[in-house]
Amino acid sequence: MPFTPHRGARLRRTAAAAALLALTVTACGTEHAGQQQAQSAPPRPSFAPRPKCAQPTEAPSKQTPTPTPTADAATGTPHEGNSDDRPPNYADNHAYRMAGELSSDKRAKGEASAERIRYELEKARKEGDVSEKRITAALAHLGCGKEHGVYIWDGLYSVHTGDVCVSGHVTKEELTISVHGAYAEPQPGTGPCVENRGGH
Known part of the structure; x- marks a missing residue:
């Protein structure tokens, strides 16, 4: 199929959407890892001696x-x-x-x-x-x-x-x-x- 300007624009939009999706997934992964670290941290004592x-x-x-x-x-x-x-x-x-x-x-x-x-x-x-x-x-x-x-x-x-x-x-x-x-x-x-x- 010959290359057309419309097809090129669609490819660029698809590539941009894929990049945006990858950033979102990475950010979510980082957020979950941070939450897990916070949950696994040992509890601090509620009072000082x-x-x-x-x-x-x-x-x-x-x-x-x-x-x-x-x-x-x-x-x-x-x-x-x-x-x-x-x-x-x-x-x-x-x-x-x-x-x-x-x-x-x-x-x-x-x-x-x-x-x-x-x-x-x-x-x-x-x-x-x-x-x-x-x-x-x-x-x-x-x-x-x-x-x-x-x-x-x-x-x-x-x-x-x-x-x-x-x-x-x-x-x-x-x-x-x-x-x-x-x-x-x-x-x-x-x-x-x-x-x-x-x-x-």
């Missing part, structure tokens, strides 16, 4: 420490164990006020940190200054600041060491100290170590 403070200078003993009662961070009094006279749904209704469980390793680290905190707070007591400013300075000496949920109010102190909560009361007359887990829903505006005093 808590910063550490009041860490012991030596590794804590591997011995399991003697369990101490968990104290109420707002009053300094130990929590009661499960009582038989509580209603059956008591635990469910009060779960938001429960402190997290501690492994024996975390409790050992916490007890070692608590000793360092006790030492600094005893120094403040011996000086006769248990003001909020002085207690803040005592905890800051151990590297504990706002990022550790430090909360001080009316003799109450609490701090998260990165492993556990250490809390209690410090007055000129006494010093109490307790090691416990962070609360699921702590008292708003206080940090992770003060029990929620509200209700659900």
